[in-house]
Amino acid sequence: MIDMATLLLRRHRDTVALLLVVMAVTGLNVWLHRNDTPAGYRQYNSNGITFIYPADCTLREAVVIFRLPSYWLGDLQGESSTGLATVVGIVWGAGGQEGLTAFMDTIVEEAGLYNEITGVGADAARVIDGKEVLVRGFNVVVGGVSVPGLMAGWASPEGRVFVVYCLRQGAGGDWCLFQLDRILGSLRTEPPPQPR
């Protein structure tokens, strides 16, 4: 058996060597690009925050809070161009863990001024990439269709609270959870700018 394997290896020595080279180059590439923005995503980097979001959702500023985003207050929202209701967004403000639930309530209320929001669920604690977050389910009625969504709140160490939300028509539960994991998993914050 061993002789047979040796014989085959000898006969196809060049092929095996080339295959090893291919595997080595591929492995090196995977390792070199391990921290790249994943395919299908873009990176946002401004106002002391960095995160990735789905590439087909072009982010717009000041959708929930009607003022341009700054370090201490702002929001971004992106809608997919695929035709189905697909939205991701992030809102942040000054605050700590104690005010996180109230901040999430405020966003639901603000969104409720312009949309019909139903079925807001209770908060569930979850850990995403080491961040302790509160996850809450909700539904938005779009054109008579109830679109499921999820929002997750997190208090950052430098004194800001963040709420990431996703919603998608159809079987959106898994999709929303996946996007929350991706966005919050990639979310990095910087200390506030020092006064001059």
Place this chain on the structure above:
Amino acid sequence: MMDAVRPASDMGISYLSHDIHVMGMVSASVQEAAGGLARGSHRLEFIDFARGIVMAIMAWDHVSGFWNQYHHGGEGILGRAPPFVDTTWFLLRFVSHYCAPTFIFLAGTVLALSARKRLEGGESQRDVTLHIAKRGLILLVFAAAIESPAFSSPWTYFGVISCIGACLIIFSVARLLPNKVILPASLLIILNHPFLDLSFIPTRPNWGWYLRVILHEPSFDRWPYVGLYPIIPWVAVMGLGWGLGNYLSGKSSEEIKGLKRPFAFAGAASLAVFIVVRWLNGYGNLVPRMGNTLVDWLYVSKYPPDLAFLLWTLGGMCLMLALGIHIQDRDWFHGGLSGILLSFGRNPLFFYLVHLWLFRAQFPAFVPAAYRPPFYLELPETLLFWAAGLLVLWRLCLWYEKLKRQYPKPILQYI
């Protein structure tokens, strides 16, 4: 091996050639007259069979795309989320994924067989190179003049026919490289093209944008510089097919029959690796799996083709080839459904160009929209249209084979 084939070429009939598939649905008398041809032609009919299957599926994809409201494509462009309204419509599109990879892979296989046959028939390397390059150029012309208008796209649309044309031009020269270079290079490209960064090519002016679309970044964002089948990943698929063609060309009929199990094993292994790649949800997925529904697992990137997509589709192709070898010696193989599929597989380009316009049949653009009937069909109606269209195409393919037999040398040999 060549003894079995030579009588055919002596008669002006070349079975192994992708270019002159005139054997067609041979009548018994032609088969008898060809003597040893039957054995020779039999050997590679499994390729026509597999190609025939994907041609029929491709026709479904296009008829559904033309006539169904809920048929969507564009998987992978910008990592877009699946726009399908339900699993049924997703699967009705998903089945068509086999088409392009099988089409392009087997184009490489038949190209290798054809080139070898021409060389053994006494043609020089230069002649073979020129022939392949000319065929590639003709495909580019067909794409601009026939394929693009059928999709209501500009002539600059870089679709599957343009891609194959460009790949043929590349292979007219690249084929001179040894197999030991072509195969690893193809594998290297398939495994590594997602890491390719073409940002050094400016997207302004438009030629830079178009170059990126053609090479590696499919897009419909900047009209008319649009395309879906970039050369870099697909030329590698053709390279793998070329390797198979070179391998097959040295095999006897019995050895070919013995390939049934390896093909079946390769197909099953590819599907198993596909599951692992999707499960790991990292490398090899240009569209990540965003949940655990069937759609989440199967929604992979076709534009450009990622590793998961190629594992699934080329794995399926291997199973089709194994099935073809398994049934090609049966008495009924040349008749019935398999006979129809064989006729499609022998005339891929003719089928492709004709089916687009057959299924596209619509009122001309100058008829105001208000005067046109509603164009969306229900699913059963579309299936009926597809089946009826395939029967028409079958007869047309048979007619075309007859025509090619009558006129073996002119432009027909390129279609």
